[in-house]
Amino acid sequence: MKSGGRSKEPPVAGEITGKRPKRKCLQWHPLLSKKALDFSEEEEEDDEEELEKVSVQKDEVEEDSSEQRARRPMNAFLLFCKRHRSLVRQEHPRLDNRGATKILADWWAVLEPNEKQKYTDMAKEYKDAFMKANPGYKWCPTTSKPVKSPSYQTVGNPRKKVWSFSCNSPKDSTAKKVPKTNSLPQLNFAMADPTKMGGLSMLLLAGEHALTNREVGACHRLGGLIKSAFMSPQSSLSVAPEGKPCKQSALFQLAEVSRFGFCLGFTLNPDHYPHMHTSPLCPPSPTSTSTDTTPPQQNRHASRVKKKSKKKEAAESNHSEISSSAKQVNKKCNHSETNMDSIFSTIEAVASGAWAPTDDKNKKRMQTCLGNLPKKKCKTKCNISPAKEEERGKESHSDPAFELNTENRGSRKSERSCKGALYKTLVSEGMLTSLRANIDRGKKGAFRAFDDANWSHESWTMSNIGPNNPKKLKKSKSKDDLGKLEEEFEKKFNSLPQFSPVTFDKKGIAVSTLIKAKPNEKVDSRLWNIPPSTLQSILKNNSSKRYLNVWRIHEYVQAPSSMEMLVGSQKRKARKTKITHLVRTADGSVSADKTKDLNQEQDKKPLPQQNLCNEKRCYSPRVEEADRSTEPKELPTFFSLAALAEVAAMENAHRMCNLLILHDTPTTHAQQWFHFHNIPLGFCTQRN
């Protein structure tokens, strides 16, 4: 069904539409512009030359779209996100990623310029380095490229996804000069030819050897692979046998690969190595499932041409739970990997600090977990029969037994969730920063657990080459340099300040005043009484910041009813600079440190008004729902609706009051609100 592909347009039309061809982009890495970062390099000269040459050419060649394009450098905010997302997720385990992003945005918004400085600086540096490495780089590739190389149009055949890990970096466009443009030095893993994979496959196979403990062993292998990639002479393996060596590129690829968990399919599925030549990540299955299952890593590297029609956004406003659940039922089970699942559970256990590999008891526990896994949706065998697969697909995903550490990590039931966990905890930066966060904050010995497992150590040092591991990377000189570069970069990134959530809570409250909008701004007072849903639709068609401000107040003041309206997209509708985020304050109080306490308090005595501004409602209605289901906070039955409404009104008034009080001069909006609700402004002064 997904065979439609990458674009909403029919495949045929796809090529003719003026749309920019989908491009494969690889994350640009400062490694690729060592010069720019003024790191020392000696024997890299040629590479450098090559580099410049190529980048120049790149413009002219301009190339078939199959050519990968360097990805944009991250801006300050993105760096910030990258650095803090794990923190957010840690604080709000049940929050989905979007919610996390929102929070991150809020955090970012309250940071002061000087606090952002490090990030903006690095972003700039990052960008400068990038531009140096990619002179003439265009943010938006020229749209005038009618030429569509079929090579990247793998759409028609999802099964053979092309992992075009060519000598990717833009500079590698030298590869184009090589006769075989079409058979570019790309690594097509789907059709991987061991001979072509050369050293890489050797590497992978090398990692295969024999570690008895499968889970830990797999981890070892991963680490070992990465390590050997940097240490062994083989690591200079060239992906493009004939073309330019691209040694660096190969290394880079491997780094990328390991970084994004690309290799996991191999390393964690030794059982399927035999099939590697056909489909390393997922042995072909007779069912359709194998055709469109896409490893997350693939997603990462897949080009992201996002044709987003904004029109669509209106239509999509309500994602019905029904359809989503239906989707879940229909969801095909990935050829997931047993070992992977084992890792998942291990991760879960470790993340909760409950597992220490040396502890027999915990080993047992892990085994238990593993024993349970087969029943869950998450675990699927690669070689599982189609029938079973289907059966599994229908399986309820709400098996409580599977929820390993719901409290700590949120409910991870679905396979996808597991993969998400894998991302977060295992491969991606998320894990590293998360662990780091744990260290920084002196929290539970998650890291120690990982370290004991002797896994994270390797992967950690992989991206974070610690000074304590001098021996690493000693092999080849270039590798050494690369290691240094990597180290430098990682260091830089990791040295970016990581703000504690508490910081933002305080800040948030400090600025939890409401609007920056001009005091004299006119607002149609009728808006105040418009049902949120209506207002929402109005706002959707009106990007005026004025309305947005109204919206914000609505959202804040009318918390109880705002839940349903939060369903829709809350995409930015006005310049963020014009809006001060309304930060959660459970009761509108100004106290800074109360945030945490309030939550606890809430648990103790769930008074109605305390539900009015549940922290979570600000971010995700879904979450809210989840909370309700797990811990139903039922209202006392003796509260009539009228009484509740009254309470709510007063609550709102109080909160509105706070807002007024926090301002030297009451905002027009607030005044209007009071006026509309026939509440004398004196109410505030009295109260104070």
Next chain:
DNA sequence: AAGAATGAAAG
């Protein structure tokens, strides 16, 4: 593949 955010760059 959409989406949640900010921001740089380009159309």
Next chain:
DNA sequence: CTTTCATTCTT
């Protein structure tokens, strides 16, 4: 002004 696309990863 509007679009695109960098980040993450869940749905």
